[in-house]
Amino acid sequence: MSALVIRQGLVVGVDVGEVADVLIVDGRIAEIARSIDAPGDAYEVDARDCWVGPGFVDLHTHLREPGREAAETIESGARAGALGGYCALVAMPNTEPALDSVALVSFVLERGARTPLDVAVAGAITKDRRGESLAPLAEMAALGVRLFTDDGVGVQDPSVMRRALTYAKPLGVRLAQHCEDEALAAGGTMNEGELSARLGLTGRPALAEELMVLRDIELVRLTNSPLHFLHLSTKRSLDLVLGARAMGLPVSFEVAPHHFTLDESACANYEPVFKVHPPLRARGDVEGLRDALRRGDVDAVATDHAPHAPELKDLPFDEAPAGMLGLEHAASLTFEALGDSADPVSFFQVLSRGPARIAQLRAVDGPRRHSAHGGSMIAGEDANVTVFDPLEHWRVDRHALASRSMNTPYDGRAMAGRVRATIAKGRLVVDQGRLT
């Protein structure tokens, strides 16, 4: 019997609880009480001044394996995730080859099972993510896949997207869309506007995203099949999806930390580390996303963790691949964006409970091959727990990351709040901010 006791943290469940001890025995939360008389051999985690809540779930991780292991592996990505407080990652399918078959999904699930975290898979919607013919969604669903996306690009053809939604619905799975109309984005490399024109860079207009959001809302209305909007980056996109949600359509959405912390001006020096799709937007969009986060309108914060080998970010801006790291600083940036009034319930809602619901990783989501995530911090639950210290200050050092890649846009930036401990599948994976 292995036992672990998290001492004197603020336990955050459905509501803010009280300062208490959390006893974990054999992979489950055994007891939560003011003061627990733990077994003598129990390892103690000091959580004074910390928030103790359900472990984070990332809906949007590019683990790069198979195919681009120089940038990241399932194992290195899981370590980066653990340091960021994540207990479960959803691996995106734009690997090489794409995760569009039982064999490839099984490979990632098996590799993932060897890591301390739960690694779920988002399967491709179409074969080889080409947007043409459906991938075997039912076969992949039988392996436990609950999210499907062609992320990296959206499904461009509306008839293919309509067919995919209709096909997915009875399978009980959810499609997720990278919304950008590529014809309108026209090979652009940053947000379209005054700055892109001055820099001589082709722009990706906000409208390229918003048009596909609008199209897909209408396809959801037509099919009544659930759809998750990935990394929405403009205020207008958010307003559209919030409107659809208010009308009762089965839509959900995520925002990525870079879109609510950085604006397009970061591209002014042509530093390719700031190149990402959808691109960093105008200041007003950044504010719009932050406002939505503070209002509690956001379903999930997702990292879009996109490692790239260093040499690829030493290419000219227009040739460099899009994407930036996210796992190791997403929680701190979310905490910062929630602001002075950051309440712990909202914090764990967007980082854990919201994404766990969308990925169907909760206990109530039925038969599964993973432990349960996004819980309520009550005895009996699977022990996926994150201890977050809101008082700690730290600085990002791109050389000190667990990721194989260094393409963080926050190198040298001061951060507020940090993950102190991560308990995934009942095991202490991160203690005092370090991998155990």
Place this chain on the structure above:
Amino acid sequence: MIDSIRGTNLLSLDDLTKAAIVEVLDTAESFVEVNRRTIKKVPALKGRVVASLFFEESTRTRLSFETAAKRLSADVLSLAVASSSVKKGESLRDTIATIDALGIDAVVMRHRSSGAALQVSRYVPHVKVINGGDGQHQHPTQGLLDAFTIRQVLSERHDTTGLESGAELFAGLRILIVGDIRHSRVARSDVAAYAALGAEIRLCAPGTLLPDEVSTWPVTVVDDFDDALEWADVVGLLRLQSERGSGAFVASLDEFTFTHGLTVERARLLRPETLIMHPGPMNRGVEIDSRVVDSDAAIVERQVSNGVPIRMAVLYLCVAGSGEGPGL
């Protein structure tokens, strides 16, 4: 804003003040004289090494820069970086590191990607980087030589010299830029230079060839090309960048000529003193009729010959930096 390019990189004209631009023009005046000598050489950059690194095809700019460097007595490392040899995937950092390892003081660089020169300047902070054209962003020496050429011609007409006139002749000068502004690095540098010098700038182009958010530029956009021609003191034409996909932005080259080509008929609308400029290479019969190119109003050849003194001035100021005079 930068008040002088002495001892700095030259990446863009966007951040140069009037004083910085006039300093380059004035320095170039003295090099015009050097270029008229039998022995066209000064020792200003003796012992310095200038690498010319053209990732994108170019004849005139490269020749002009290398001639300028040699006339300043610099050693020139001319590296043939044909686009085929820089394979996709080879990082800009590796390429520049290799050249830097040979020991260089400055690099003149052209690249098809916007911002490439600025990126390189971050990789080799001890080397002066001179932008010889980056994508659709900037072509600073072209902007400078265009301004220099205008000043030269106008000061001759006013019976003064470029040095004496400073930036005076630009005050209120009416400059019309026509054509593919959206994809043009020359247009961006020209606008920056002319605006800093105090000219009044109008742009005229098919809607699709105007830059996004052009209302934030220090220019007026006009729709009526014929009216604008009557208004202008200087008409700057641009190459239609069909190799950058500009063809798809207009219905056809013929239609572009119909709407915005400087045809013989349109050239008649110009006042006799109006200057016609083109940075080359020209698409004769598209943006400009051959007969117009060969008219007295066209000063295209002067632009080309001024390329050398302007690039001598830029190399001299950036590389020799502050301190001693040019050693003429």
